[in-house]
Amino acid sequence: MLRRGKGIELKSRGEIEAMRAAGLVVARALAAVREKAVPGVSTGELDAIAEQVIRDAGAVPSFKGYHGFPASICASLNEKVVHGIPSVREVVSGGDLLSVDCGAILDGWHGDSAVTLAIGEISEADRALSAATEASMWAGIEKVRAGNRLTDISHAVETAALAAAEADGREYGIIAEYGGHGIGTQMHMEPFLPNLGKPGRGPKLRPGMCLAVEPMLTGGTAETEELDDAWTVVTADGSRAAHWEHTVAITEDGPWVLTAPEDS
Template sequence: MAVTIKSNREIELMREAGKILAKVHEELAKFVKPGMTTLEIDKKGEELIRGFKCIPSFLNYNGYPGSVCVSVNDEVVHGIPSKDRMIREGDIVSLDTGVIYMGYQSDAARTLAIGEVSNEAKRLIKITEESFFAGIKFAKEGYHLNDISTAIQEYVEAAGFSVVRDLVGHGIGTHLHEEPEIPNFRQKRRGLKLQAGMTFAIEPMVNAGRYDVEWLDDDWTVVTEDGSLSAHYENTILITKDGPEILSL
């Protein structure tokens, strides 16, 4: 699949999908409390998405059983919601979810601090979010994909954290994952030249310790190999001539 340039009509639909997803994340951030299960968060997410007359992007995607990936502490991404997994004071919880609005996708992730968390956890969440913004300074026509990737890595590593190598961002449109893959670390090639109308999901995944990760036996949940905390921040963006438009904020 080639990298698609979206028409004005497609961009309008993706804007709407992004707006809805931003509202879903806002509501989830208010909802999550210590003592609830990750399954309760997932159910709330699905209810919100369907309440906006959208379809949850993740539900049954390649067999994934939830509408919201709920990843706690050392879980990097793709944590499966469970009635047995309880959220506790001091946890950090990454929520990654997406909506389909009239056939068009939006994808975004946020990491929440639950109650009073450690200073390291606070800093990790902050740096992860800031690295996204450092990367998208280069998300405009005429730059290359690798400019985004390099900026994210440099920002994260300057703060003493590490960027996950085994998972990447991606193009997005009528499909959740489209070309191109978008690493959060420097590549040898400059990569794709950016053009107005391209839509991407940019998503730094940042570990407090080493960047190595492993998959649990459920084949979905990715955890840090050294047990360190991990944070995730993602938005769907549109490339324009003047710079990026963040669709899911």
């Protein structure tokens, strides 16, 4: 039964299992996109592939029609950070970095996940950027535990990103104005989850809460701009960006990654 914990939706074990089913649909859609994400394919074609997988599972794309968004995935190429609109005219090439965000609704429950894909052979700098972003996501997920505070997740993401930057000998921009969120009967719910900040703040985490943990890092500035399409967010300096995300449930036994592939 749904309950509210200081404005945050709480789910029963059965409801979390229903979210896991939605999460598996998202995982399969992203796997299909990953397989076809090769030089010469358009982001519009990748969008069609993801939508077909989602609908074949009896689910509905979360993004399509959301506040007027026209597609089933966000396809953010190179300097695009988030909310890139797929197009048959946008063809990827070897060396590109493509972030794909995907959501699905199954039986009223949402799953939401994002990956950054290497198209062909990419530069070592881009590979390190994506790896740093993914590592910061997993550092945040480790803190999705009952008894922690919301910003314990934020601080873990930031700390991991800074550690990766030092290890890589680079500076990574941590996007502040976009971040994670609560999820369940809606795609975006309370609370907003920043990707940086001091620990020990915000609501206490409780079993039954579900959060999308989604860091975005850049190879340059953390400043962003929105394009005239009113959706696509790009880095202000043209540097490349990476985006990783998983939907995670808080259980008595720790974090359960609901959008992880079935065999992981």
